[in-house]
Amino acid sequence: MAGYRCTIASGAQEALARLERESYGLVLSDIQMPGVSGTELLGMIRAKYPDLDVVMITAVVDVDVALRAMRNGTSDYLPKPFNIEQVQITVERVLEKRRLLDENRAYQLGLEVKVQERTHEVMDKKHEVERLLSELGETYQTTLESLVEALDLRDTETQGHSLRVVEFTSEIATVLGIGGRELTEIRRGALLHDVGKIGIRAAILRQLAKLTAEEWDVVRRHPDLGFQMLSGIKFLDVPREIVLSHQEKFDGTGYPRRLVGERIHLGARIFAVADTFDAMTSTWPDRVGLPYEASHQEIIDWCGRQFDQLVVEAFLRITPERWTEIRLDVKRRVRAAELKAAGQRS
Numbered sequence: 001m002a003g004y005r006c007t008i009a010s011g012a013q014e015a016l017a018r019l020e021r022e023s024y025g026l027v028l029s030d031i032q033m034p035g036v037s038g039t040e041l042l043g044m045i046r047a048k049y050p051d052l053d054v055v056m057i058t059a060v061v062d063v064d065v066a067l068r069a070m071r072n073g074t075s076d077y078l079p080k081p082f083n084i085e086q087v088q089i090t091v092e093r094v095l096e097k098r099r100l101l102d103e104n105r106a107y108q109l110g111l112e113v114k115v116q117e118r119t120h121e122v123m124d125k126k127h128e129v130e131r132l133l134s135e136l137g138e139t140y141q142t143t144l145e146s147l148v149e150a151l152d153l154r155d156t157e158t159q160g161h162s163l164r165v166v167e168f169t170s171e172i173a174t175v176l177g178i179g180g181r182e183l184t185e186i187r188r189g190a191l192l193h194d195v196g197k198i199g200i201r202a203a204i205l206r207q208l209a210k211l212t213a214e215e216w217d218v219v220r221r222h223p224d225l226g227f228q229m230l231s232g233i234k235f236l237d238v239p240r241e242i243v244l245s246h247q248e249k250f251d252g253t254g255y256p257r258r259l260v261g262e263r264i265h266l267g268a269r270i271f272a273v274a275d276t277f278d279a280m281t282s283t284w285p286d287r288v289g290l291p292y293e294a295s296h297q298e299i300i301d302w303c304g305r306q307f308d309q310l311v312v313e314a315f316l317r318i319t320p321e322r323w324t325e326i327r328l329d330v331k332r333r334v335r336a337a338e339l340k341a342a343g344q345r346s
Contacts, residue, residue, distance in 0.1 A: 002088050012036035031058040042072045053094045071232045160334045166190045167326045168274035175314040186267035189242025196226030220255050242267040251305045269308040273315050292320045
C-alpha cells in the first residue's frame with residue numbers, strides 16, 4: 001500500500017535464492033525461523049551483499065540476540081508487536097540512509113576534479129549523513145535500554161534500577177565536568193553494567209537466601225561475561241571496559257582484576273558510587289531503602305577504600321532534592337513505557 005514492490009520468502013534458503021536472481025533494496029527478516037535463523041541469514045547477506053540493508057524483526061526481548069544482530073551489521077531493529085506505520089517509518093529511514101550514503105560515495109569519486117565547485121554540497125551531505133548515523137545510534141540506544149529493563153526484571157524483580165543508575169552516574173560525571181562523547185560512553189557503560197548476568201542462571205540471581213561460596217563464584221563471573229558479550233561492537237569499546245571494571249574497588253579488593261586507584265576506568269569509579277547509592281536508597285524485595293542521610297554517611301565512611309575520593313566529593317555536592325528529582329523522573333519514564341507497552345498489546 002505504501003508503493004513498494006515486495007517479495008515474500010518462506011525461509012532463509014528461499015530468500016538467498018531470490019537474492020541471486022533479482023536485485024533488492026532492503027531485506028526484513030524475522031530472527032526466529034525454522035532451519036537457518038535470521039541472525040545467520042544476516043551474516044550470509046553481509047558476506048555476499050555488503051551494501052544490502054537488513055532490518056531484523058523479533059518478538060523476543062533478548063540482550064544476546066540483539067547484540068549479535070548489531071555485531072553482524074543490522075541496519076535497524078524492529079521489536080514486535082508493531083503496527084504498519086512503524087514498519088513504514090523504519091523502511092523509509094533505512095532506504096533514505098542508504099540513498100544518501102550511495103550519493104555521497106558516488107560524489108566523492110569525482111571530487112578530485114570538482115573540489116572547489118562542490119565544497120558546500122559535500123559539507124551538506126556530510127552533515128546529513130552524520131544526522132542519519134546519529135539517529136541510528138539513538139535507535140541502538142533505545143533498543144539497549146529496552147533490553148536492559150528486561151534484564152532488571154530477570155535479576156532483581158524491581159523496575160528502573162539500571163535507568164536510575166545511568167542517571168545517577170551521569171549526574172556525578174557532569175559535576176566532575178565530563179560531557180560530550182565521554183559522557184555518552186560512561187552512560188552506556190552504566191546501562192550495560194550487568195549485561196553479563198544473562199549468562200547466569202535466574203535461580204541464582206533471584207535467590208533471597210544467602211548465596212553459597214560456589215554460587216558467589218558464579219555471580220562474580222558476570223563482569224568477564226559482559227566484557228566478552230560486547231566484544232566486536234565498535235561503538236561499545238569504551239563501555240565494555242566499564243562493564244569489566246564495575247565491581248573493582250579503589251583499594252584493590254574488588255574483582256575480577258583487583259585493580260587499584262586510577263587503574264580503574266573513571267566511568268567505573270563513578271558508577272561504583274552511583275550504584276551503591278541506588279542500592280542503599282531503593283526498596284528491594286527483601287528490604288526497605290535507607291534514608292538519604294544514612295546512605296550519604298556510608299559512602300563517606302568507605303571513601304578511599306571502596307570509592308575514589310574525587311568521585312565522592314562530586315557526589316556530596318549534589319543535593320538530596322536533586323536525587324529525588326532524578327528518581328521521580330525515572331519512575332515516570334518507566335511508567336510511560338509500561339502504558340505504551342500495554343497499549344500495543346491491547
